[in-house]
Every structure is written in structure tokens, then in C-alpha cells.
Amino acid sequence: MLNVTLWGELGEKFDENAIQAMSEPVVVAFSAMAAKQYMGGLYVASSSGSSYYLDPDIAETKKIKTRFSHSIQAVDFIAGSTKPVLSLEEQKITNRTTIVELQSLNPYQHQETKFTVKATITKLDIQQGWFYNACPRCYRQLKQSGTSWWCDSHGHLTTMPISWYKINARIEDNTGGMSIVMFGKTVQSLINKPCSILTIQEGYTDPTVIPPILNQLKGISKIFVIQFRLRGAFIDAVVVKTFDDDMQQMLLPTPTTTSIVELPSSSISLDPKTPQLETKKTTKKQLIFTEPIIEEVK
Numbered sequence: 001m002l003n004v005t006l007w008g009e010l011g012e013k014f015d016e017n018a019i020q021a022m023s024e025p026v027v028v029a030f031s032a033m034a035a036k037q038y039m040g041g042l043y044v045a046s047s048s049g050s051s052y053y054l055d056p057d058i059a060e061t062k063k064i065k066t067r068f069s070h071s072i073q074a075v076d077f078i079a080g081s082t083k084p085v086l087s088l089e090e091q092k093i094t095n096r097t098t099i100v101e102l103q104s105l106n107p108y109q110h111q112e113t114k115f116t117v118k119a120t121i122t123k124l125d126i127q128q129g130w131f132y133n134a135c136p137r138c139y140r141q142l143k144q145s146g147t148s149w150w151c152d153s154h155g156h157l158t159t160m161p162i163s164w165y166k167i168n169a170r171i172e173d174n175t176g177g178m179s180i181v182m183f184g185k186t187v188q189s190l191i192n193k194p195c196s197i198l199t200i201q202e203g204y205t206d207p208t209v210i211p212p213i214l215n216q217l218k219g220i221s222k223i224f225v226i227q228f229r230l231r232g233a234f235i236d237a238v239v240v241k242t243f244d245d246d247m248q249q250m251l252l253p254t255p256t257t258t259s260i261v262e263l264p265s266s267s268i269s270l271d272p273k274t275p276q277l278e279t280k281k282t283t284k285k286q287l288i289f290t291e292p293i294i295e296e297v298k
């Protein structure tokens with residue numbers, strides 16, 4: 001058994017409905033896939049040039065269908081399979097983009113997406129301060145009236161608020177620069193110091209006075225995981241996580257395809273001019289007009 005990971009558009013467009021409507025066993029041929037290693041096991045993942053073909057019109061399809069004609073179970077769609085658990089290596093390269101590319105997107109349309117950007121923190125902007133008083137349960141900013149604190153989600157606070165980093169900064173790569181915001185544990189992981197140590201133990205209680213240690217943030221180069229988040233009428237580019245950028249881990253040797261796929265690649269002769277959409281259209285037509293089994297399968 002071999003796991004296949006489809007990234008981005010290819011994964012999103014992978015037509016589960018078409019497969020469910022097809023007569024089993026369904027043969028899928030993947031092309032231009034990259035072989036990868038994770039936790040000692042092999043898997044294949046799509047690359048930018050990858051495509052797939054459902055029941056491709058090649059000799060191997062017939063062979064595989066014959067082989068599995070009696071033993072195959074119905075295609076099992078795993079719940080939540082749209083959000084696979086990603087390895088560290090995969091997380092680091094997910095939706096990799098440059099700053100210019102990220103800025104060209106409409107943030108309102110990409111709020112669900114986490115992008116990764118390889119960049120350097122070049123400037124801190126603490127005009128808005130560097131921390132705030134947060135609800136210990138949800139880290140929302142608290143409102144103060146007199147000596148009491150109020151959380152919009154949890155109401156009147158019965159414990160002390162906690163101080164929570166919120167730092168606006170500028171990151172740059174070789175394509176451009178952009179403003180980002182980093183909170184709590186993300187900042188803490190970069191300077192190895194919780195916010196409460198600075199406010200309570202070291203006495204930096206003025207959010208407009210920057211503790212010197214925060215200057216260490218400048219010049220830090222990381223892989224930033226960025227997500228667009230609404231804040232009232234504004235939208236922030238929030239750094240939700242950072243990763244060390246160690247290229248070594250990403251440059252895995254690529255095993256030969258023949259060692260892990262069942263079909264030697266040399267024996268597959270897919271017509272590169274036949275796009276996958278064409279294949280799917282044909283398939284659907286066949287199903288609708290010659291094999292009225294959709295009801296049955298469902």
C-alpha cells in the first residue's frame with residue numbers, strides 16, 4: 001500500500017463524485033509525482049506538473065481491473081481527508097509564496113489558507129504597543145472598567161488578566177516587504193521569553209516602551225506561516241507559526257519511480273495532449289449513457 005498526497009488545486013479538484021459514480025475498481029494513473037520519505041515510509045506527492053487520469057485508456061487499466069475485479073471493496077472516503085496530517089517537511093512548504101505574490105491576492109478570499117513565506121523581520125512597529133491584557137481562556141483583548149476586566153466571550157474576569165504579545169512588524173524577502181502581526185507564543189518562540197516575564201518580573205508594564213530583548217526579533221530569518229484574519233474592518237496578515245529554514249531536510253534524494261509504483265513508468269503511454277478534464281468528461285458520459293449504475297453504487 002502506498003499513500004498519495006495531492007497538493008493544492010490538484011487535490012481540491014480531485015473528483016470524488018466522479019469516482020463514486022464509476023464502476024469499481026477505479027484505476028487512477030498519476031503522472032509527474034515526486035517520491036518522498038516520511039517516518040521511514042515512502043509516499044508520493046504531487047508536484048506542480050502532476051496530473052491524474054481516471055480509468056485511462058491503456059493496457060494496464062484492463063490488467064488492474066481484472067486483477068482486482070473480485071477482491072476490491074467499495075472506495076472508502078476517509079472522513080476529514082481534506083485536511084491530512086502534514087509532516088513537518090510538508091508544513092514548511094505548504095502554499096509557499098513570495099511576499100509580492102501574497103500581496104497580489106485578495107486577502108478576503110483566502111482567509112482559510114495558510115501560506116508559507118521565507119523572509120526576514122526587518123522592522124518592528126510598536127506604535128500600537130507590544131502587548132495587551134488578555135483573557136487567560138481565549139487570549140482576546142480585555143476591556144477595563146475601574147479595576148475589573150471584561151472579556152467579550154467570557155464576561156467579567158475573576159482572575160488576573162495575562163499579558164500577551166502583539167507585535168506589528170515588517171518582513172521582507174527578495175521580492176518585497178509587508179506588514180505582519182505576531183501574537184503570544186509565536187513571539188515567545190522567537191525570543192525564548194514569555195510576555196509575562198517581561199511585564200511582571202522585569203517591570204515593562206508600559207506597552208509603548210519596548211524592552212530591549214524585543215530588538216532581537218529584527219534580523220530573524222524564518223519560514224513564516226501567514227494567515228489573513230479579519231479584525232473589525234481591517235484584515236491582518238497574522239504569523240501563526242514559524243519554522244526554521246533548514247534546506248537540508250527538504251532536499252531528499254528522489255528514489256526512482258519504478259521502485260515504488262506498481263506500473264513501471266516506461267510502460268505507461270499516456271497521451272500528454274489528453275488533459276485530465278477530457279478524460280473525466282468522457283468517463284462521465286460513459287457512465288450516464290451506457291452504465292446507469294449511479295443509483296446502485298450510491
Ligand SMILES: [Zn+2]
Pocket residue numbers: 135136137138139140151152153154155
Ligand atoms: Zn475570554
